[in-house]
Amino acid sequence: MEETSARPGNFIRTIIDGDRKVGKNGGLVVTRFPPEPNGYLHIGHAKSICLNFGLARDYGGRCHLRFDDTNPAAEDVEYVDSIMDDVRWLGFDWGEHLYYASDYFERLYQWAEQLVLAGKAFVCELTPDEQRAYRGTLTEPGKNSPFRDRSVEENLDLLRRMRAGEFPDGAKVLRAKIGMASPNLNLRDPIMYRIKRFHHHRTGDRWCIYPMYDWAHGLSDAIEGITHSICTLEFEAHRPLYDWFIEQLPGVHHPQQVEFARLNLDYTVLSKRMLIELVTGKHVSGWDDPRMPTIAGFRRRGYTPESIRDFAERIGVAKADSVVDTGMLEACIREDLNTKAKRVACVHDPLRVVIENYPEGQTEEFEAPYFPDDPPKMGHRMLPFSRELWIEREDFMEAPPKGFYRLAPGKEVRLRFSYVIKCTGVIKDDAGKVVELRCTYDPETKNANPKDGRKIGGTIHWLSVAHAQKAEVRLFDRLFTVPAPAGDKERNFKEFLNPNSLVVLKDAYVEPSLSSIEPGARVQFERKGYYFVDPIDSKPGAPVFSRIVPLRDSWAKQSKGGK
RNA sequence: AGGGGCGUCGCCAAGUGGUAAGGCAGCGGGUUCUGGUUCCGCCAUCCGAAGGUUCGAUCCCUUCCGCCCCUACCA
Numbered sequence: 001m002e003e004t005s006a007r008p009g010n011f012i013r014t015i016i017d018g019d020r021k022v023g024k025n026g027g028l029v030v031t032r033f034p035p036e037p038n039g040y041l042h043i044g045h046a047k048s049i050c051l052n053f054g055l056a057r058d059y060g061g062r063c064h065l066r067f068d069d070t071n072p073a074a075e076d077v078e079y080v081d082s083i084m085d086d087v088r089w090l091g092f093d094w095g096e097h098l099y100y101a102s103d104y105f106e107r108l109y110q111w112a113e114q115l116v117l118a119g120k121a122f123v124c125e126l127t128p129d130e131q132r133a134y135r136g137t138l139t140e141p142g143k144n145s146p147f148r149d150r151s152v153e154e155n156l157d158l159l160r161r162m163r164a165g166e167f168p169d170g171a172k173v174l175r176a177k178i179g180m181a182s183p184n185l186n187l188r189d190p191i192m193y194r195i196k197r198f199h200h201h202r203t204g205d206r207w208c209i210y211p212m213y214d215w216a217h218g219l220s221d222a223i224e225g226i227t228h229s230i231c232t233l234e235f236e237a238h239r240p241l242y243d244w245f246i247e248q249l250p251g252v253h254h255p256q257q258v259e260f261a262r263l264n265l266d267y268t269v270l271s272k273r274m275l276i277e278l279v280t281g282k283h284v285s286g287w288d289d290p291r292m293p294t295i296a297g298f299r300r301r302g303y304t305p306e307s308i309r310d311f312a313e314r315i316g317v318a319k320a321d322s323v324v325d326t327g328m329l330e331a332c333i334r335e336d337l338n339t340k341a342k343r344v345a346c347v348h349d350p351l352r353v354v355i356e357n358y359p360e361g362q363t364e365e366f367e368a369p370y371f372p373d374d375p376p377k378m379g380h381r382m383l384p385f386s387r388e389l390w391i392e393r394e395d396f397m398e399a400p401p402k403g404f405y406r407l408a409p410g411k412e413v414r415l416r417f418s419y420v421i422k423c424t425g426v427i428k429d430d431a432g433k434v435v436e437l438r439c440t441y442d443p444e445t446k447n448a449n450p451k452d453g454r455k456i457g458g459t460i461h462w463l464s465v466a467h468a469q470k471a472e473v474r475l476f477d478r479l480f481t482v483p484a485p486a487g488d489k490e491r492n493f494k495e496f497l498n499p500n501s502l503v504v505l506k507d508a509y510v511e512p513s514l515s516s517i518e519p520g521a522r523v524q525f526e527r528k529g530y531y532f533v534d535p536i537d538s539k540p541g542a543p544v545f546s547r548i549v550p551l552r553d554s555w556a557k558q559s560k561g562g563k
Numbered sequence: 564a565g566g567g568g569c570g571u572c573g574c575c576a577a578g579u580g581g582u583a584a585g586g587c588a589g590c591g592g593g594u595u596c597u598g599g600u601u602c603c604g605c606c607a608u609c610c611g612a613a614g615g616u617u618c619g620a621u622c623c624c625u626u627c628c629g630c631c632c633c634u635a636c637c638a
Contacts, residue, residue, distance in 0.1 A: 009577060036638055071637060128636060135634055139565045142634090173636055183566040185634050194636035213638050237567050237633045259568085261631095266574085272638095314586055316576050318569095321631055325574045328587050338600065373600060405598075414596050449596090459596045526597045555598040 010317040012051070012258055016059060016228060019256075025227040029061030032226050033087065034101075034217070036068045037079035037201075039272040040287040040294045041086045043308070043329075044263040050312035051260070052230055053092040064224055065094035069102045070216045072198035080201070082287070086295040091305045101211075101220045102202045108211050108219060109163065111249055112174060112192060116155045120248055121192060122148055123158035124175045134180070135188055142180035142188045162195055165208045169195050176215075178244065186241050190214055218242040218255070226255040232262040233319065263315065264323040267478040268293045269486045269493055283497060284479075290546055291479045291501050301476065302522055302532025302548035304340075307333040326478065330549045337522060337530045337548070342370040342378055345416070345461045346510045346525040346545065348473060350390040352436045352465065355421060358387045363464070366446075368417040381513045385418055388465040390509050392527075395460040396437060398426060403558060405457030407437070414459040416526065420445040461526050468509035472544045473531070475503040510545070517543050527551065 020027045031052040035041065041049075056063035065087060069075050087094070115121040124147045126134060136142030150158075162172055174193040182188055192215040197208045218241075221229045229242075236259045246254050264270060269278075270293055278284050278292070287294050290301035298308060311332040315324050363386045370378035391407070400408040407413045412422045425438030444451050478498055482488075485496040510525075517523070519535040529550035537544045 034638095038638080068638065074637070131636080132634070137565085137634060141565090170636060185566080188634085191636055196636075210636095212636075217638085233568070234632055235638090239567090261569085314575075316586090318576065320569050320576090322575060325587065328575070331587055334599090343597075343599090372597075373595090403598090416596060418596090420596095447596090456596085458598070461597075524597085524599080527599070528597090529599095551597080551599050553598070558598080 011319065012055065012228070012230065012260065012317055015256075015258060016055065019227070020059075028227055029056060029059035030064070030225055030227045031056050031061065031230060032064040032066050032099075032221065032224065034066045034068045034220075035083050036071070036074070037076060037083060038071070038074040039079060039276055040082050040296055042270050042272075042275060042292075042294045043265060043298065043311075044270045044293075045086075046090060046295055046308050047263045047312050047315065047317075048230070048232075049087055049090055049092060050309055051317055054312075055228070055230075061227070062097060063092070063094060064097040064099055064226070066099040066101065066220060066224070068213070068217065068220075069100055069200070069202065070211050070213065071196075072200040072210065073196060075201060077201045082296065086299075089299055089305055090295065090308060097224075099220070099224060100202055101216050102200060104216070104220050104223055105203060105207055105211070107223065108216060109209075111219065112211075112215075113156060113159065115176065115192075115248055116159055116174075117152060118248065119152055120177050121159075121174055122150055122155050122177055123162065123172050124148070124189075124191075125172050128170070135185065136180065138185070141182075144180050145175070145189065148177065148189070159193075162193065162209050163207070165197075167195055169197050169208075171195060174209075176245070178241075184237055184240055186214070186238050187244070190241060214238055214241045215245060218246050218257070219249075219252070221255040222246055222253045225253055229255045229257045231257060231259055233259050233321070234262075235259055259319070260317050261319055261321055264321070265293060265329070266323050266326055266483040267480050267485070268326070269480070271486065274486060274493055277494070278479075281494070283494065290474070291476050293479075300534070300536075300546075302530070302546055303329075303333050304336050304522075307336040310336065323484070333530065333549050334552070337524065341522050341524040341530055343372060343524045343526050344370070344381075344511055344514060345383070345463060346471070346473065346508055346514075346528065346531075347390040347392055347461065347463050347468070348505055348508045348528065349393040350463075350507060350509055351393040351396060351434065353389045353391050353421070353439055353462070354436060355387050355389065355439050355441050356424065357440045360387055362386065363466070366417045381511075383417060383511060384464045384467040385415075386464045386466050389415070390463045390465055390468055391415075391437075391460055393434075396423070396434070398434065401559065403555075406460055407439075412442075412454070412456055414445070414456045415462045416459050418446065418462070419443065420450060420456050463509050463511055467512050469512055469515040470506075471508055471510045471514065471542070472537075473505040473508040474534070474544065474546045475505065476547060477501045477503075508545075510543075514543060515541050519543070522548065524551075 033049050033052045053063045124145045134143045173191045175189045178187050180188045191212050193209045239257045242257050288296035288300040311329050365382040367380050368383045369375035369380040395406040407423050414420050419441040421439040421441045427436040429435050479501050480496045481498045482496045485493040519533050519538045521533045530548045531545040532548050534544040534546050
């Protein structure tokens with residue numbers, strides 16, 4: 001609604017502001033998100049979606065959702081459905097403006113005849129190999145097709161017969177007559193139509209010729225009155241062709257194509273081809289595997305649409321190739337959930353603690369706020385306490401390094417919302433593994449600091465053995481072990497798959513109240529991270545918790561980094 | 564190599580003739596019954612390099628270097 005954007009400037013907004021200043025398009029801004037329904041949307045598409053819909057929103061215009069379904073060989077309704085789900089989930093609404101390039105096939109065809117009539121297109125019978133040879137190279141001009149000088153009448157007849165299905169697949173193509181000497185290969189008499197007998201998800205078997213991207217895309221934009229056709233950098237060299245086709249058709253609206261750098265994220269791959277390979281090769285459980293960089297994957301992982309939109313906002317839009325640190329995305333989801341998620345407890349890797357001076361059979365309860373930083377905000381629950389507890393195995397060290405302020409022999413720690421305990425004994429099995437800790441508690445420390453002024457270093461989470469509920473916890477890590485898995489020329493990206501990207505904890509315990517938590521809920525397990533109650537695998541009374549993102553951990557950094 | 568683009572802090576990214584925003588990460592410190600959060604402070608004398616124009620340039624010119632894209636009847 002605002003006249004100019006109040007958001008961080010980017011070159012596209014600069015272009016739009018300039019256009020509006022001179023009254024171009026009557027000041028209107030109409031964008032579109034044009035996915036080909038041949039795969040699931042990923043985080044890179046999210047950037048484009050946020051950009052296009054965001055621009056339309058900020059300038060009081062509109063954004064269309066248009067399926068670029070010009071190649072039935074690769075497309076499928078499964079994908080159009082998933083794409084609509086994903087765009088909606090991200091929080092955008094195309095209103096009445098849902099379109100399909102296939103809806104324009106007839107119009108496109110009529111325009112093609114118009115080009116033929118104008119002597120600007122011809123039917124060519126060169127095979128793909130021959131065409132390649134005629135195309136020339138980057139440094140040498142191509143040669144004219146021997147079919148280039150057919151008469152208008154013959155071209156028109158052939159085109160009509162191509163449409164009528166008189167020729168086999170691949171026998172002929174319709175080409176634009178632009179010139180074979182252009183230094184821009186895209187302009188060397190590009191193909192407009194190919195014969196391809198595939199059942200189309202919308203037009204069925206009505207067509208056996210399908211338009212190529214360059215021919216269909218710009219004109220689809222034109223038909224819809226798009227003002228700014230935003231695409232990624234690799235289409236920059238196609239812009240002259242985009243413009244050429246439109247200029248050949250007098251009176252047709254001419255949108256402006258603007259290119260920006262696509263998103264790259266480290267430690268993952270963002271190409272449809274590779275993503276499909278991960279799915280079909282069963283390297284992941286599906287398009288919505290929580291480790292996948294797909295929108296469906298982030299959704300299943302527990303990311304919020306708000307956090308993804310915020311991410312798109314933060315990374316900006318520019319023309320320089322770049323690779324964004326995944327930490328940026330993690331910062332977004334942490335920031336979002338920090339104010340929304342209830343704090344609860346989960347012991348991931350349990351170690352038994354027996355409080356020797358606590359009466360057997362006794363139980364008491366502690367009030368624990370769901371949002372300690374602002375207790376009234378989310379209320380509280382009661383945490384049962386008893387003689388035997390579970391604590392996190394990593395919260396105990398027999399020989400702690402300096403700086404470790406959790407539990408160790410002879411040392412004290414605070415049990416969150418409870419007492420201070422002191423480790424008085426360590427019990428090990430035959431293999432020397434610690435299997436139980438003996439401790440004593442200080443009854444004076446319930447909701448109070450030690451009377452004698454002793455300083456207690458740390459606070460750890462815990463669960464009463466008798467009351468804790470078992471739960472499955474899934475920990476996800478980056479899918480690849482290297483920052484640029486797709487960047488190695490010798491090695492296939494799958495060789496860099498991280499074998500530990502999924503760790504399933506079957507013996508984790510959560511506090512009693514959590515056994516009935518609703519699927520789709522997000523919580524913070526204190527000192528651990530943010531978790532999502534998996535909406536698919538959770539069963540009544542048996543929630544499955546997926547770790548969305550761990551909490552920042554300066555101890556891990558300090559102890560690992562050695563500084 | 565022909566064409567088209569791009570090079571500003573470890574990673575993103577504003578600025579574009581008047582003397583380097585912001586975010587992420589990092590570092591130091593305060594608060595804290597989450598080694599979380601939060602708060603305070605630090606973090607590019609320099610904008611790929613070299614020349615030139617100018618009172619003055621990251622922004623203008625020249626040359627050079629580096630990276631990306633384009634030779635699919637894919638999009």
